[in-house]
Structure formats: C-alpha cells, structure tokens
Amino acid sequence: MSPAAFIDAIQQELQRTQYGQYPPELYDPIRYIMSLGGKRMRPLLTLMGAYLFTDDWQKAVRPALGVEVFHNFTLMHDDIMDQAPIRRGQPTVHEKWNHNIAILSGDVMLVNAYELLLHVDADKIKAVLSRFNRTAAEVCEGQQMDMNFETRWDVTEAEYIDMIRLKTSVLLGYALELGGLIAGADPESNQHLYEGGVNIGIGFQLKDDLLDVYGDPAKFGKQVGGDIIANKKTFLLIEALEQAQGDVRDELTNWLTRTSFDKAEKVQAVTAIYDKLGIREITETRINTYFERGFTNFEQINADPARKSLLSQFARQLVERES
C-alpha cells in the first residue's frame, strides 16, 4: 500500500459524490468549494487510520469524505465571518455568489457531511457520530475563540494553544480516530490515534505560524510576513508580547499600533524583535514537543509496525514541510 492508492480512492469518491441538484444556487457552491482542491489531508488520515487495522480500508472512503466536506463547510462559513475575498486563489463563495447563499449552502453542506458519515457499519454509527458531534462543536468553539482574540491584547499562550487545538487539531485527531472506529480498532488504539492527531495538528499549526515569518520565500506559498503585516495573533506574537520588556516592548507595541507603515520595513523590524527575544527557538522547541508527543501516541497504537510506519512517514512529511 502507498498513500497514492488512498489519494486515488479519495479523488474517485470526490468525483462520484452528488451533493444535491435543485435549486442550483444551493448546491453549485458546494461543488465549487470542493473543486478548489487542497491537500485532502483529513480523508487521507482516515484511510491511514483504517488501514492500520484492516485490509478493507475502502469502506472508510465515503465517511472519510464526510470529514473533508465538514472541513470545507467550516471554510465556507469562516470566510464569511473573516470577510475573506480569496480561498485557494479563487473567489470565496460569498464573493462569487452572496452572503445568504454562503450561509445556506454551508448549512446543507454540514447536513451532507452527516449523511456521508452515516455510511459505516450499523454498529459503528453511534460512536462515529457522537465523537463527530463533540469534534464539530469544538471546531465552532475554536472559531469563536479566534474571533474573540482579534480584539484582545492579553491572550495567553495557553489560551492560544487551546484555540488552535479546538479550531483545527481536534478534527485531524477525529479524522484518524474515525479510521480506527470504522476498522473496529480497540478503544485504546483509537484514543492514541486521536491524541496523536491532535498533537501533530497543534505542531502543524504552530509550524504554520513559524513559516509565515521564517519560511523560505522560494518555497513558502504565501507572502512571508503576512501575519506580521496584519497584526495576526500568532504563537510568535503572543510569545513576544509575553517576553518583551522595556524598549523592546515599546518598539513592538509601536509597530502593532501604527496605522501607516512600509510593509517590508514592518516585517523586517518585527522579525528583528522576534530574533532578539529568541522567539524562533522557543517556537521550534514547542513544535518539536507536540510532534514528539504525537509520534509517541502513534507508537502506542496496537497495530502492525509496517502499517504504522506509513502513518508515521506521512506525519513526518507534515512535520518537515516548508510550505
């Protein structure tokens, strides 16, 4: 088995899935956002989770797509809330259609996600859905916390980690656990899958924050320093605000409150402050801690080591990514 077989199966399922027909204003945006691509990381994790315990990983493909549909539903609604004009290089749904369509189309997408998740053995439905309900509610909680943080300057590191755990990591954990649940894994292994996914997810998100500042411009897909320009409350900024004293603090506060500035100059200046405070090292250490925890969780899974190494290799790619 290779990840390519999993990816092929996901692509085929994406091709053949009908989300609904009439009225077109309701269902076209679903097909649109699902066609914008993405790494399909979540369904891939589900298939890898299932393959740890069964050769019949194919039966996880449809519910795996449910997780991907849910993820894209959150993107559709988050883009409204964030007033984002662009998603994966294309206009967001509320820009291409309108706000009301983005709200309602997202709603029916969430229903579609539940329908896809129903396609598991009858004796698994309750566990699959009650765990999903908990996860979906937490994703909403994380999004609300993220919005609340926008107007706060006293966000602590612990609060920030909790927010990213809820907003993005628990869904990665659930995606893996779903594979285990479908394949009939033992409860302890499912727990390790979930926690491993959450830990790798937190590390992944912190790496996202790090790459925005210290990524290689030639490899990083986005503009380096975008978060600095937008005063986005990343782990790096929160850490810097916790560490900075005296003149350095004044300088940082000054950059955060200026309404008019040269973008390149601000990126350079704030990066210099981060350098002075050792923020890069602090962040890298923290990322490694979460990744290590994740790999330890995976080691404890009661499954064939060869199959586990497939999952670990995939997680290793996430760890070592540069974009």
Add this chain to the structure above:
Amino acid sequence: MSPAAFIDAIQQELQRTQYGQYPPELYDPIRYIMSLGGKRMRPLLTLMGAYLFTDDWQKAVRPALGVEVFHNFTLMHDDIMDQAPIRRGQPTVHEKWNHNIAILSGDVMLVNAYELLLHVDADKIKAVLSRFNRTAAEVCEGQQMDMNFETRWDVTEAEYIDMIRLKTSVLLGYALELGGLIAGADPESNQHLYEGGVNIGIGFQLKDDLLDVYGDPAKFGKQVGGDIIANKKTFLLIEALEQAQGDVRDELTNWLTRTSFDKAEKVQAVTAIYDKLGIREITETRINTYFERGFTNFEQINADPARKSLLSQFARQLVERES
C-alpha cells in the same frame, strides 16, 4: 393521556438541556432563542406519533427536542438572511449579538440537534438520521427557493406549494414520523404519519397566508394585511396574479409597484381585488383539500383509534386556528 403531559415533558427537557458552555458568545444565543417560546408543535407531534405505538413515549422526548432545536437553528439563520430585526417580540440573535455570532451559533445548534437525535435505540439511529438528513436538506432547499422567489413575478402555484412543502411541511411530517420510528411502528404507518404531517403542514401554511388577509384582527396576533403591505408572495397573491385580467390586473400591478402608498389603503384595495377574484374561496378550498388528505393519511395508520383521535384532535386545532 392528554397533550398537557406531553407539553410538560417537553418543557422539562428544555429546562434540563445544556447546549454548551464556553465560549459564552457561542452558546448564550442558543439558550436565548430556545427561551423565546413558541408552540413547540414539532416535539409535540413527535410525542404524539410515538404514543400511537407505545406507552413508553418518554423515550422520544430527547430526540423530539432535537427537532425543535433544528427548527430554531433554521429560524436563527433565516433571520440573518431575511434581515429580520424581531423574532417573537424580541431582538433576533444577529441584532442582539452580531451576524458572525448568529452564523456560528446556528452552526453549533445544528450539531446539537444531531446530538439530541442520537438518543434513540441503537438499531433506530440509521433510519432516524437518514430520514432527518433528507428532511434537513429539503428545508434548506425550500429556504433557497423562497429567497429566489423574492425577485420573481412569475412564480406558479405549483412552485409555491413545492416551496412551502420543503421549507416548512416536511419537518412537520418528519416530526411525526420520528415518533413512529422511535416507537418501532411498521413502515406503512410511518409513511402515513409523514405524509399526513406534510399535508397538514401545507394546509397550515396556506391558512397562515389566508389569515394574514382574512384573519380576525381581534384574534390574529400580527397586523392584518402585513403580507399585502410587503408584497409578500403568498398563495393569495400568486393565485391573484394567475387569475387577474384587464383592469383588475392593471390595478393589482399598480399596487405592487407603487413605492409610496397609504398602508391601510393598499390593504383595503388589494383585499378588494382578492374578493373580486374569489381568492378567499379558492384558498379555503385548497386548505381543506390538504387538511382532508392529511386526515385520510392519519386514518390509515395502524394504531389504536383512541390514540389516533388524540392526534386528529390536535391536527383539528391546527386546522381551526385563528391566529
């Protein structure tokens, strides 16, 4: 058994249900909208549906509340889309908080509805949820059609009936069917429950349109003629637009296109046109047709006649309502 016992059980369940805690911006709006009251018609229908087939109707209380939570989720999101400032005499969620909170709080409400619906016997979950998914998608389809109709003047009667069937009636049908599913009723009876609920629901919605024009101002809760003032595409207006010819058509079109008018004068004039075209009688006939179909559906249910009469009595109240 009396409906009062069902209502008590629903109120108790409403009292004891926790929707979530943190962050409060996410969960307070759910408690708020659920506290605004309403007839609790949908959970009541579920309990009546269950009681037809079992003494243990209590086990339907929690999933019944799921239907009520879903209904209120649709109200929360519809109010954003309709830019409605008031719901049941109180500020709507997007007015009291803001748009983003109303979107996200609604999303987590939908998740809550699914969680409540999971509280049925394990062997019933698949049927309960796959039927719910179909219904929930249809409710969204109906809402999208309703929005599409706002900018169209050629909506046919058939399209309008289809829209209200999807937007409001299928959920009443599902609420009843859910009771049957939980109580383990035979598939034919569940089908009759569903179709009966849908038919009564269509009649109920058409009666809503009728009462807006021909309701007794002393008994009707809202301003009589509100739909006429707003040019709302009700069954009466669609029927009038289909029937009107010559001068009457010109007069109706004139009232529909005036930007400045005396409200009472417009209500009086459009009502006079409806009278001239016999719209009241056409509408009443149609309402009776749907109600009769609904009662015929109920008669075919394979259950104790005494228990069926409880359901019929309740439906009779909906039929004969004057507000």
